[in-house]
Amino acid sequence: MAARVEACAPCHGDQGQGTNDVYFPRLAGKPAGYLYNQLLAFRNVRRKYPPMNYLLEFLPDPYLQDMADYFASLHPPLPPPAASDVSQEVLQRGESLVTHGDASRQIPACASCHGPALTGMEPGIPGLLGLRANYISAQLGAWRYGTRTAKAPDCMQTVAAKLTEADVTAVAAWLASRTAPVSLAPAPKGTYVLPFACGSEPN
Structure with a gap:
């Protein structure tokens, strides 16, 4: 599989x-x-991203599963935290949203779904560490505006739609500044209960 995914x-x-x-x-x-x-x-x-759409167009489900299993089995170290050009106030806002959410706007903490260590949970919730702020911002924007979707109930779209541009900037900057925890492994399925139903993590 290592040879087969060289295109990645x-x-x-x-x-x-x-x-x-x-x-x-x-x-x-x-x-x-x-x-x-x-x-x-x-x-x-x-x-929708043409290079990925093209590369995967004719690959069958079992092959895609093999690719997924292969990348899931790899555990290279995280890159060093990215330097941030946002203010300490913005970083504090990001930390608050990630760890506590905003109950007044019915925004759950990122950690309530992605885990206390932000390493995700099996089988379908990804970790949020080791990603750059621009990538996180772009994906949250895609969820907000409906250009990225998931199986219903689309919990990420529901949450992202309640975020402001300033929220997105703060969350992305704080996540990108995090150092690696002791273990990057996703939590086993059922380790914690999600705050609401999510199509990517069936019961």
Whole structure:
């Protein structure tokens, strides 16, 4: 499989660790179920990015599952935290939203779904560490405006729609500034209860 996914390396790194391009995410160590769902979404053009749509267009489901399993099995170290040019106040706002949410606006904490260590949970919730601020901002924007969607109930769209541009900037900057926890492994399924139903994490 390492030879078969060499086409992924220029954008995602030879171990799925990401590259210097801030808009291509780390794949390594994310739950296989999450990676498989994203590969399906690109192949079926629910997620629209022409290079990915083209590369996956004719690959069958079992092959996509093998790809997902392969990248999930890789565990290269996280890159050093990115330097941030936002203020300390913005970083504090990001930390508050990630760890506590905003009950007044019915925004749950990112940690309530992505885990206390932000490493995700099997089988379908990804970790949020090792990603660049610009990538996180772009994905939250895609959720907000409906250009990225997921299986109903689309919990990320529900949450992202309540975020302001300032919220997105703060969350992205704080997440990108985090150092690696002791373990990057996603939590086992059922480790914690989600705050609401989510199509990517069936009961």
